[in-house]
Amino acid sequence: MIQRSIKRLSMRALIVDDELGAPTAEGRAARALVQELQGRSIEVIEANSAEDGTAVITADTAIHAVLLDWTLGDDKNHARAKALLQFVRSRNDKIPIFLMAERGEASAIPVEIMEMVDEYIWTLEDTAAFVGGRVAAAIRRYLEIMLPPLAAALMKFSQEYEYSWHTPGHTGGTAFLKSPVGRIFFDYFGENMLRSDLSISVGSLGSLLDHTGPIGEHEKYAARVFGADRTYSVTNGTSMSNRVIFMAAVARDQIALCDRNCHKSIEHSLVMTGAIPTYLVPLRNRYGIIGPIPPNRLDKNAIKAAIKSNPLVTSGIATRAVHSIVTNSTYDGLCYNARRVEELLDPSVDRIHFDEAWYAYARFNPLYRERHAMHGDPKDHKGPTIFATHSTHKLLAALSQASFLHIRDGRSPIPHSRFNESYMLHASTSPLYPIIVSNDITASMMDGPGGPTLTTESIQEAVSFRQTIGRVNREFARKKQWFFKTWNPDTVRVGSRKSAKKVRFEDAPPEVLAADPNCWVLHPKETWHGFGDLEDGYCMLDPIKVSIVTPGVLDKGGLDKKGIPANLVTAYLHYRGVEVEKTTDFTILVLFSIGITKGKWGTLLNALLDFKRDYDNNTSLAVVLPHLTSDYPDVYGGMGLRDLADQMFAQLRESRQTHWLAEAFSTLPTPVLTPNAAFQYLVRDEIEHVPLDKLADRILATSVVPYPPGIPMLMPGESTGPEDGPYLGYLRALAAWDKRFPGFGHDTHGVENRDGVYYVQCLKSGTA
Numbered sequence: 132m133i134q135r136s137i138k139r140l141s142m143r144a145l146i147v148d149d150e151l152g153a154p155t156a157e158g159r160a161a162r163a164l165v166q167e168l169q170g171r172s173i174e175v176i177e178a179n180s181a182e183d184g185t186a187v188i189t190a191d192t193a194i195h196a197v198l199l200d201w202t203l204g205d206d207k208n209h210a211r212a213k214a215l216l217q218f219v220r221s222r223n224d225k226i227p228i229f230l231m232a233e234r235g236e237a238s239a240i241p242v243e244i245m246e247m248v249d250e251y252i253w254t255l256e257d258t259a260a261f262v263g264g265r266v267a268a269a270i271r272r273y274l275e276i277m278l279p280p281l282a283a284a285l286m287k288f289s290q291e292y293e294y295s296w297h298t299p300g301h302t303g304g305t306a307f308l309k310s311p312v313g314r315i316f317f318d319y320f321g322e323n324m325l326r327s328d329l330s331i332s333v334g335s336l337g338s339l340l341d342h343t344g345p346i347g348e349h350e351k352y353a354a355r356v357f358g359a360d361r362t363y364s365v366t367n368g369t370s371m372s373n374r375v376i377f378m379a380a381v382a383r384d385q386i387a388l389c390d391r392n393c394h395k396s397i398e399h400s401l402v403m404t405g406a407i408p409t410y411l412v413p414l415r416n417r418y419g420i421i422g423p424i425p426p427n428r429l430d431k432n433a434i435k436a437a438i439k440s441n442p443l444v445t446s447g448i449a450t451r452a453v454h455s456i457v458t459n460s461t462y463d464g465l466c467y468n469a470r471r472v473e474e475l476l477d478p479s480v481d482r483i484h485f486d487e488a489w490y491a492y493a494r495f496n497p498l499y500r501e502r503h504a505m506h507g508d509p510k511d512h513k514g515p516t517i518f519a520t521h522s523t524h525k526l527l528a529a530l531s532q533a534s535f536l537h538i539r540d541g542r543s544p545i546p547h548s549r550f551n552e553s554y555m556l557h558a559s560t561s562p563l564y565p566i567i568v569s570n571d572i573t574a575s576m577m578d579g580p581g582g583p584t585l586t587t588e589s590i591q592e593a594v595s596f597r598q599t600i601g602r603v604n605r606e607f608a609r610k611k612q613w614f615f616k617t618w619n620p621d622t623v624r625v626g627s628r629k630s631a632k633k634v635r636f637e638d639a640p641p642e643v644l645a646a647d648p649n650c651w652v653l654h655p656k657e658t659w660h661g662f663g664d665l666e667d668g669y670c671m672l673d674p675i676k677v678s679i680v681t682p683g684v685l686d687k688g689g690l691d692k693k694g695i696p697a698n699l700v701t702a703y704l705h706y707r708g709v710e711v712e713k714t715t716d717f718t719i720l721v722l723f724s725i726g727i728t729k730g731k732w733g734t735l736l737n738a739l740l741d742f743k744r745d746y747d748n749n750t751s752l753a754v755v756l757p758h759l760t761s762d763y764p765d766v767y768g769g770m771g772l773r774d775l776a777d778q779m780f781a782q783l784r785e786s787r788q789t790h791w792l793a794e795a796f797s798t799l800p801t802p803v804l805t806p807n808a809a810f811q812y813l814v815r816d817e818i819e820h821v822p823l824d825k826l827a828d829r830i831l832a833t834s835v836v837p838y839p840p841g842i843p844m845l846m847p848g849e850s851t852g853p854e855d856g857p858y859l860g861y862l863r864a865l866a867a868w869d870k871r872f873p874g875f876g877h878d879t880h881g882v883e884n885r886d887g888v889y890y891v892q893c894l895k896s897g898t899a
Contacts, residue, residue: 141174141193142171142172142173142174142195142267142270142271142274143173143174143175143176143193143194143195143196144168144173144174144175144176144194144195144196144197144198144266144270145175145176145178145184145187145188145194145196145197145198146161146164146165146175146176146177146178146198147178147179147180147181147183147184147197147198147199147200147203147215148161148177148178148179148198148199148200148203148231149179149180149200149203149204150200151165151177151179152179156255157200157254157255160254160255160259161200161231161254163259164198164252164259164262164263165177166259167259167260167262167263168263168266168267170263171263171264171267173263173266173267173270176191176194180203180204180211181203181211181212181214181215184197184199184215185215185218188215188218188219188222194226195226195227195270195273195274196226196227196228196229196266196269196270196273197219197226197227197228197229198228198229198231198252198266199212199215199216199228199229199230199231200212200231200232201230201231201232201240202232202233209244212230213244216228216244216247216248217247219247220247220580221580221584222580222581222584223579223580223581224579224580225273225276225277225579226273227249227250227266227269227270227272227273228247228248228249228250229248229249229250229251229252229262229265229266229269230244230248230250230251230252231251231252231254232251232252232253232254233253233254233255249269250265250269277575278575279349279352279571279572279574279575280345280348280349280352280571281336281337281345281346281348281349281567281568281571282349282568282571282572282575283345284335284336284337284344284345285327285329285336285345285564285568286327288329288333288335288336289303289323289326289327289329298330298561299328299329299330299561301325301328303322303325303326303328304317304322304325304326307325324565327564327565327568328563328564328565329564330561331560331561331562336564339364339366339558339562339567340551340554340555340558340560342363342551346364346567349364349567349570349571349574350362350363350364352571352574352575353535353570353571353574354537356574356575356577356578357494357505357519357521357535357537357574357577358494358505358506358507358508358509358537358539359505359509359519359537359538359539360509360538360539360540361537361538361540361547362535362536362537362538363375363535363536363538363554364533364534364535364567364570364571365533365534365535365536365558366532366533366534366558366559366562366563366566366567367532367534367557367558367559368522368524368531368532368533368534369394369396369486369488369520369521369522369534370394370395370396370399371396371534371557371558372520372521372534372535372536373394373396373397373400373456373484373486373520374396374399374400374403374557375536375550375553375554375556375557376400376484376518376520376536376553377397377400377401377403377404377406377454377484378400378403378404378553378556378557379545379549379550379552379553379554380453380454380482380484380518380545381400381404381406381453381454382404382405382406382453383404383405383406383807384405384406384407384448385406385407385449385452385453385454386406386407386408386409386438386441386444386448386449386450386451386452386453387401387406387407387408387409387452387453387454387455387456388409388410388411388434388452388454388455388456388476388479388480389401389408389409389410389411389455389456390410390411390413390424390456390457390458390486391410391411391412391413391796391799391842391843392413392421392424392458392461392462392842393456393458393486393842393843394458394486394488394841394842395834395836395841395843395880397456397486398806398834398843398846398847401805401806401807401846402806402807402810402847403807404807405805405807405808406454406805406807407441407443407444407448407805408443408802408805408806408846409434409437409438409441409444409452410437410799411424411428411429411437411455411457412424412428412797412798412799413425413461414662414663414665414797415792415793415796415797416660416661416662417661417684417685417686417687417688417689417793418618418661418678418680418684418715418716418717418718419715419716419717419718419789419792419793419796420463420465420618420661420678420715420718421461421462421463421465421796421842422461422465422653422660422662422665422670423461423465423467423653423662423665423669423670424457425665425666426471426475426666426669429472429475429476429479430475431475431478431479434452434476434479434480435450435479438450438452441802442801442802442803443802443804443805451479451480452479452480453480453481453482454480454482454484455476455479455480455482455483455484456483456484456485456486457472457483457484457485457486458485458486459472459485459486459487459490459502459503459504460487460489460490460493460673460676462489462713462720462839462841462842463618463676463678463718463720464489464672464673464674464675464676464677464678465653465670465671465672465673466490466493466499466502466503466670466671466672466673467502467669467670468501468502468668468669468670468671469485469501469502469503469504469506470501470506471666471668471669473514473515473517476515477514477515480515481515481516481541481542481543482515482516482517482518482542482543482545483504483515483516483517483518484517484518484519484520485503485504485517485518485519485520486520487503487504487519487520487521488520488521488522488525488534489522489525489526489676490503490521490526490673491521491522491523491525491526491527491535492526492527492577492582492585492586492589492725494506494577494582495577495582495583495585495586496582496583496586496587496590497583497646498590498645498646498647498648498651498674499648499671499673500648502648502671503519504517504518504519504537504539505517505519505537505539509539512539512540512541513541514541514542515541515542515543516538516539516540516541516542516543516544516545517538517539517541518536518537518538518539519536519537519539520534520535520536520537521534521535521536521537522534523535523569523570523573524569525724526675526722526724526725527573527576527577527724527725528569528572528573528576528725528726529566529569529570529572529573530565530566530569531566532563532566533566533567533569533570533573534570535570535574538550585725586725587645588725588727589675589723589724589725589727590645590674590675590723591641591645592723592727592728592729592732593674593675593677593723593727594641594644594645594674595641595729595732596617596677596723596732596735596736597617597619597636597637597674597677598636598637598639598641598644599637599736600614600615600616600617600679600736600739601616601617601635601636601637602637603736603740604616605635605637607743612747613682613743614739614743615679615680615681615682615700615739615743616679616680617677617678617679617680618659618672618677618678618679618680618718619636619651619659619672619674620636620650620651620657620659620660621635621636621658621659622634622635622636623636623639623643623644623649623650624649624650625639625640625643644674645674648671651671651672651673651674652667652668652670652671652672653665653669653670653671653672654667655667658686660672661688674723675722675723675724676720676722676723677720677721677722677723678718678719678720679697679718679719679720679721679739680717680718681694681695681696681697681700681717681718681719682694682695682717683695683696683717683780683783684717684789689790690780690783690784690789693777693780694717694776694780694783695746695776695780696716696717696776696779696780696783697714697715697716697717697718697719698714698716698779698875699772699775699776699779699875700714700719700739700742701714701719702756702759702874702875703738703741703742703745703755703756703772704719704735704738704739704742706755706756706758707738707741709734709735709738713839714839715839716783716788716789716792717789720839721735742772745772746772746773746776747773749771749772749773749774750771750772751769751770751771751772752767752770752771752772752775755772756772758874759874762873762874763873763874766872766873778871778872779872779875782867782868782871782872783868786863786864786867786868787860787864788861788864788865788868791857791860791861791863791864792861794857794860794861795844795857795858795860795861796842796844798857800845800846800849800850800851800852800858801849801850801852802846802848802849802850803830803848803849803850804830804847804848805848806834806846806847806848808848809830809831809832809833809847809848809894810832810847812832812894812895812898813832813833813847813892817894817895817898818832818892818893818894818895819892819893819894819895819896820883820890820891820892820893821890821891821892821893822888822889822890823859823862823863823866823888823889823890823891826851826859826862826891826893827851827852827853827854827856827859828850828851828852828853829850829851829891829893829894830848830849830850830851830893830894831845831846831847831848831849831850831851831881831891831892831893831894832847832892832893832894833847833881833891833892834846834847834880834881835858835862835879835880835881835882835891836879836880836881837861837865837877837879837880838877838878838879838880841880844858844861845858845881851891851893862879862882862889865877865879865889866884866887866888866889869884869887870887
């Protein structure tokens with residue numbers, strides 16, 4: 132018989148009692164209870180103090196019951212036990228808690244304690260067998276109620292060992308066990324995952340396409356948790372979620388208001404639907420960071436003017452937009468006041484779509500109140516229908532490709548039956564169940580006190596990192612030396628409005644920074660954010676998205692005399708096993724997700740300090756980036772780290788790369804065709820690959836998307852503009868950089884680099 136093993140859910144209990152090892156009646160009773168629980172296959176974790184118990188609860192979430200001695204040590208006021216109870220309940224409102232006390236103490240237990248406790252153990256009267264049975268039963272109930280609908284159904288099904296005569300062909304992993312290489316795969320991923328990879332024909336789990344059974348219950352559960360009227364679970368990422376919404380909401384030749392700071396999936400949506408985009412252009416600052424669309428560009432008169440001036444809106448086309456999409460938060464962490472955006476767009480459109488791929492956690496922390504699509508109670512919603520799309524795998528805990536699509540019905544709602552036709556156009560008929568279940572688990576993790584607890588920890592760690600960088604920067608500044616800084620306010624106001632005082636960011640109370648959104652708002656004309664006279668309260672920086680700024684950019688704009696390009700720092704970090712999210716000319720983005728730890732960001736800080744040391748010492752590249760000198764000895768041989776930084780910075784100044792970036796993304800190209808119309812030329816192969824030096828005033832067949840940040844600079848059907856324009860100016864700067872610094876080349880979607888020459892797909896001359 133082929134040997135298999137499946138790991139079932141274990142049961143674990145924490146006992147907090149300072150007399151566990153004492154030769155007393157209470158100590159003997161406690162030890163007898165430990166033995167009884169172990170005899171019932173319950174693993175027991177012992178703690179001798181409230182402090183030890185707190186540490187266990189913090190570090191170990193696989194605790195299924197807590198047994199707490201009401202009288203810890205000589206604490207006659209029970210302050211330690213009370214504090215531990217409050218701590219447990221602040222993190223978990225479902226875990227069973229047993230309070231161990233003597234019967235004579237019952238009348239003195241406060242009501243607030245009684246409300247936090249599930250059962251009582253009279254240590255010198257109840258038998259160990261009786262208490263053990265009660266604890267085991269409570270743990271089983273807890274495990275049943277803790278799992279959300281789909282996760283519970285799938286785990287139950289996968290452990291019933293039914294014979295299957297349906298796909299997938301590996302049948303719970305058995306096929307892999309028949310092959311040596313398959314056995315390696317089986318052992319690596321484990322039987323639980325493979326037994327959970329099931330066919331959509333398993334009726335007891337419901338249908339992802341019909342939204343029935345446990346899958347349907349999972350989506351209803353997620354809708355409640357995320358504040359939606361309807362939620363759809365998606366297994367092909369938020370790219371699919373965005374496309375589903377567009378195809379359900381916008382028809383050919385209808386106008387869609389599109390944030391120019393959009394993901395490529397919005398371009399795909401425009402291609403698929405044949406919609407006419409009218410773009411809403413966001414701001415850019417001196418670092419090249421994409422800011423918000425200013426309120427005056429969302430005003431009804433501005434929207435009317437933008438539609439009227441759109442060359443694609445020809446006679447016979449209805450001039451009222453049917454859909455709008457806004458990216459919230461931006462890649463760099465700028466969050467709109469969603470209520471204000473809705474207010475501004477309300478007169479112009481009946482449906483507002485917030486692409487919140489990087490922002491699924493916002494509802495679960497008061498810091499982001501009203502700054503996300505599903506804000507407030509859905510019962511109170513009036514006005515346009517609201518959509519939100521969440522990549523639950525990005526900064527929550529779901530598996531890759533997991534996404535949620537939320538709808539709050541309002542004006543011009545799309546009925547489920549119609550919406551689901553679009554959903555089925557994009558959804559797989561063979562979804563991976565673990566992806567859907569990871570969405571279910573993520574929703575459960577955010578439900579109740581779990582959401583605020585997890586998000587607050589992320590915010591606190593991000594604040595600690597930012598303040599530490601600020602203090603280190605200040606120490607070096609006192610020695611007239613350089614160091615990195617983080618992009619956030621230089622000063623914040625602390626205290627009540629009447630007595631508020633300005634303090635340096637790094638000196639502000641961390642608890643204030645973690646809780647007061649006013650510390651993160653982009654107040655008008657503040658130099659640090661660089662977006663000018665922005666409406667106060669309109670936009671806020673998300674603390675968990677940390678941009679590390681390298682030297683080289685002046686506060687007034689433009690480049691300094693010396694500087695350090697950020698991609699050199701990123702290469703240094705990569706060699707040391709530190710991977711970042713995004714790198715621009717002078718910023719490095721790191722994300723403080725719910726999985727962050729102090730050790731993780733401490734390692735990053737140490738690596739930045741090491742870079743400073745090696746830069747100041749001009750340490751040989753053969754030591755700090757040896758792959759460069761071995762791969763390109765003629766370019767980098769004999770060079771030091773500071774030498775390379777100086778050459779790179781000089782190249783940025785000479786090519787004006789940062790200038791062209793800001794210009795290219797702050798203006799709109801001239802549209803000649805809709806993205807859909809341009810795509811038809813591509814499919815018919817009525818295109819040609821045009822080199823950069825002949826690209827002026829050509830019509831693109833595909834988009835040009837520089838990475839980072841992965842935002843389209845030119846869309847299909849748009850003109851590249853004149854030879855001396857910003858779009859070709861930016862591409863020339865990128866091409867010159869790639870040629871001069873091999874190993875540091877740019878990734879620009881839509882551009883083919885042939886031996887150092889950029890080629891772009893354009894419509895054949897005279898075809899449009």
